[in-house]
Amino acid sequence: MTGKTAPPPSARERILQTAHDLFYLEGVRATGVDRVIAESGVTKVTLYRHFPSKNELILAFLDYRHERWMAWFDAALRRGGDDAAALAPALAEWFAHPQFRGCAFINTVAELGPALPDAGERARAHKRAMQARIAALLPAGAARETRARALAVAVDGAIVRAACDGASEDALAALAATVDAVLARKPR
Numbered sequence: 001m002t003g004k005t006a007p008p009p010s011a012r013e014r015i016l017q018t019a020h021d022l023f024y025l026e027g028v029r030a031t032g033v034d035r036v037i038a039e040s041g042v043t044k045v046t047l048y049r050h051f052p053s054k055n056e057l058i059l060a061f062l063d064y065r066h067e068r069w070m071a072w073f074d075a076a077l078r079r080g081g082d083d084a085a086a087l088a089p090a091l092a093e094w095f096a097h098p099q100f101r102g103c104a105f106i107n108t109v110a111e112l113g114p115a116l117p118d119a120g121e122r123a124r125a126h127k128r129a130m131q132a133r134i135a136a137l138l139p140a141g142a143a144r145e146t147r148a149r150a151l152a153v154a155v156d157g158a159i160v161r162a163a164c165d166g167a168s169e170d171a172l173a174a175l176a177a178t179v180d181a182v183l184a185r186k187p188r
Contacts, residue, residue: 011046011050012050015057016060016061019060020065022039024099028108033057058112062122062123063122066105069104076089076094082137084134088158091155091171091172095168095171096168102164105127106159134148150178151179154182158172158175159171161174
């Protein structure tokens, strides 16, 4: 056994991880740059060398969140059988996490509105990627994209409902029922 340890994270990685945690848990507006600096253990110069503005840090947070969430989502769907019925169990894993605070993309767009248009574009790209992953769960055919769109909206609704209610049972049951209904019917 060599006893090798991973190198410590770079200053950029520490800043991004700290911003990710604070922005997700407390919100992008509520979290100041000074707090990110203090909790990541870097200087103001270091933060601004990597992220020239808070807006740049917010966009990097959204990119980072997208990569992490999509990797988790893919793995959770595969654990659940990699079909549409895996959606509710996958989300149940996430909702059960003690730090679940809804969708970082929905939250950021709700907080910032049109003040940072690039955040809205990042959110739309994330939702397109999520919908594409959902489409991959569905049988091939003309109805695949319509059904994927309906299920993506249902997933977003379940996320918002679980975050607002503080309990996920109703949201997950509604999502499972929606999956059943979408797969049972011919789309309009």
